[in-house]
């Protein structure tokens with residue numbers, strides 16, 4: 210597994226200096242492949258458990274798409290959309306979504322003050338913002354988690370904890386170790402209710 214991850218890293222570095230990314234080309238690919246049917250128009254997801262992609266870090270999108278394409282992050286729904294894309298096409302798609310504005314979800318539920326406070330404390334104790342940045346917008350391969358759907362956050366954090374989601378590195382798996390489902394619910398609620 211380690212070797213495969215290394216290969217992905219090399220792939221990504223090799224892809225980086227390719228021709229300039231082209232968001233317009235990315236938009237056409239997104240239309241052809243029907244990404245918005247699941248991830249929402251302009252990357253804001255109205256679908257339960259489906260991640261929003263608007264304003265997401267382009268390096269993160271690129272890396273995740275390569276992981277999907279290579280079968281290293283296993284999500285059945287993403288196998289077909291990622292199939293056969295070149296690294297350059299993936300970078301165009303990433304440029305398209307990264308440039309779309311993210312925003313708090315209009316359909317998120319009401320804020321539960323006690324739950325949000327608990328989530329804030331847990332996040333501070335584990336230094337989540339050291340990597341995801343104080344506004345949680347992320348950088349490079351560290352994803353934006355601000356403006357993400359609460360249900361997807363809770364689902365994916367539990368998957369990290371249970372080692373069902375293993376990314377290009379295992380930092381998140383270690384960080385989630387020992388958290389209960391209630392802890393995770395609180396963190397997801399806190400993150401989803403920031404402005």
Ligand code: HEC
Nearest residue numbers: 239242243244246247260270273274284286287290291302
């Ligand atoms: C049939 C529905 C469906 C389609 C179509 C689809 N996706 Fe996905 N996508 C998913 C699901 C489900 C997940 C992962 C949710 C999870 O981890 O539980 C996902 C995850 C992702 C992620 C990782 C996001 C994150 O925050 O972890 C990216 C990037 C992504 N998709 C991009 C795309 C692109 C680009 C296309 C079009 C080429 C596309 N998707 C088409 C269902 C879909």
Ligand code: HEC
Nearest residue numbers: 335336337340350351352354362376377378380381384396
């Ligand atoms: C040491 C740096 C680091 C710290 C600290 C960190 N993260 Fe992460 N986080 C990452 C990286 C890198 C990824 C992408 C991993 C991958 O490829 O799956 C990630 C992924 C995520 C994702 C998945 C988002 C998506 O769209 O798929 C969530 C949610 C998340 N982190 C939340 C948190 C929370 C909550 C904390 C604190 C408990 C935290 N992170 C602490 C580096 C970090």
